[in-house]
Amino acid sequence: MPQLNPSPWFFILLMSWVTLLLIFKAKIITSTPHNPPMLPDMTTSHTTPWNWPWT
Template identity: 50%
Template sequence: MPQLNPDPWLFILSFTWLTYIIIIQPKISSYLPTNIPHKNNKTTNTNPWAWPWI
């Protein structure tokens, strides 16, 4: 059964994870968002929904 042969897939998996760890992950970690959300101190008045079938 050829799908049990780990020779090509092990290399592909290893290469993919090495690429992610060495190249992509530091780029993602250094990302700083430009639109930082601020805390909104306004309180909203919420009313419970009146279900007509209850």
């Protein structure tokens, strides 16, 4: 029984993975929102001190 040349099978395997990853990358890029995230204003935040029950 003749042995198969592994070179074309390896190439097909690599090309199928590259194609699959490119498809998933395109789907991820199109599903992300394009507006930038809003950073909260850190100067206006004020915390109240804790009221301890025994004081």
